[in-house]
Amino acid sequence: MHYVLFYEYVADYLQRREPLRAAHMALAKPLIERGELFLGGAFANPADGAMLVFSGESAAVAEAFAAADPYVTHGLVTRWWVREWTTVVGKDAADGLEVKAPQSRSLNPFAARTKRGELSSASCKSLRGGRCSDGSRTFDFRTR
Numbered sequence: 001m002h003y004v005l006f007y008e009y010v011a012d013y014l015q016r017r018e019p020l021r022a023a024h025m026a027l028a029k030p031l032i033e034r035g036e037l038f039l040g041g042a043f044a045n046p047a048d049g050a051m052l053v054f055s056g057e058s059a060a061v062a063e064a065f066a067a068a069d070p071y072v073t074h075g076l077v078t079r080w081w082v083r084e085w086t087t088v089v090g091k092d093a094a095d096g097l098e099v100k101a102p103q104s105r106s107l108n109p110f111a112a113r114t115k116r117g118e119l120s121s122a123s124c125k126s127l128r129g130g131r132c133s134d135g136s137r138t139f140d141f142r143t144r
Helices: 018-033 060-068
Strands: 002-009 037-042 049-055 077-085 111-113 119-121 126-128 131-133 138-140
Touching: 002 060, 018 037, 018 060, 049 060, 060 077
Parallel strands: none
Antiparallel strands: 002 049, 002 077, 037 049, 111 119, 126 131, 131 138
């Protein structure tokens, strides 16, 4: 099962976090090594909160992390809460479907559908959010 820890930050979080950052990361490190914490980070534009994703049998690890986190104990976090997250898609999903990139016979391992639905190979110069651009065309990746 997965659990998501949400933080809400004070307005001057970015200015106040540096002295606490090493201790915050040190708290996370053993959880990462044990596979209990596998994603986390602050929201951007604005940096008004954060989200950390935990894996385990209960919310206890996420709650213990928040209770001990220097960002919380030193007042950078104004509010935190943990939500159980039912994951069903992706390689780390607790239950469900793993979606794999489509295979192509060309040297390029990516195959994509054009906006008109045609299947094509794309030489990706940039890849963002499941979209590939070869400089002149944009492709949406989908499984076949």
